[in-house]
Amino acid sequence: MVSCVPFSNSSPSSWGFKVGDLGGGFGTKVAIYPEDVLVVYPAKKLKVPIKWTATRTEEFQASVHSRDHMNIAELACDPEGRILALSVKTLANTGAYLTNPALLIPLGLMSKVITSVYEIPSIYLETQCVLTNTAPIGAYRGAGRPEGIYPMERLIDMTAREMGIDPVIMRKKNLIRIEQLPYTTPVGEIYDSGIFLRCLNRLLS
Structure with missing residues (x-):
């Protein structure tokens, strides 16, 4: 205030x-x-x-809304399902006018977490914003993380189905391993800790 x-x-x-x-x-x-x-x-x-x-x-x-993104995303994988590269083009609705967190949260944080917990050597990321006649966009319930994590997980499911690979197996092949930490993502974020495989196994059990 x-x-x-x-x-x-x-x-x-x-x-x-x-x-x-x-x-x-x-x-x-x-x-x-x-x-x-x-x-x-x-x-x-x-x-x-x-x-x-x-x-x-x-x-x-x-008040601000969120999550109004349209994504065109592609994964490049080797025949075993290991991810080689990720391409994401995002068209983001920012509402009728800009709020102070409109770009920083839904797009800035989305860009930081788009690779999720996976080892992805290379990325192409393009974001474009448009003003519309809808409610303004801002931080809301997770603040930019779901905008990045959801399309990545959805993309793995779709790719695994297309390649005839179990989506769980594909995730395990591409998770960042403990011995890789600290790990720098292709967008420059540093993961200093994480037991991602153990978390996945616990979820499955």
Whole structure:
């Protein structure tokens, strides 16, 4: 809420904001909404505390949404199903206007985790944003990770089916191994720890 203070031409120390106790949904709170800014003006003009509460419907319609990506993705594999390269082209809807986390979260973090927990030597990644007439986009429930992890896992399932390989076996062949850590992904992220095979085996059991 301190980000609203500059619109009032006053010092942040002269303002106080009170929000009821609640947990979760931190991503939707990152964005600055018009109502947050508008409530500052009457508070300053009238010199009284101003309370504004959105209805559940208003909150759902006006707060940030997420996950509106269209992906064209391809895997290059050897005959045994080991991944050689990944190509991803993403068209991302950012809504009717940009919020402050609109590009950083859904696209920035998506780009960092797109290879998931797999050893992928090479990647081509292209992202394009479009403004539309929908709700604005921002951080929401996982904040950029599902946008990257879901298409990767879906791609492995589809590739395994096309090659006639058990998708579990294909995953095991391509998981980053403990002895490879610390591991640098093709987008420059460093994994300093992880027991991915053990996690998969535990899930299967």
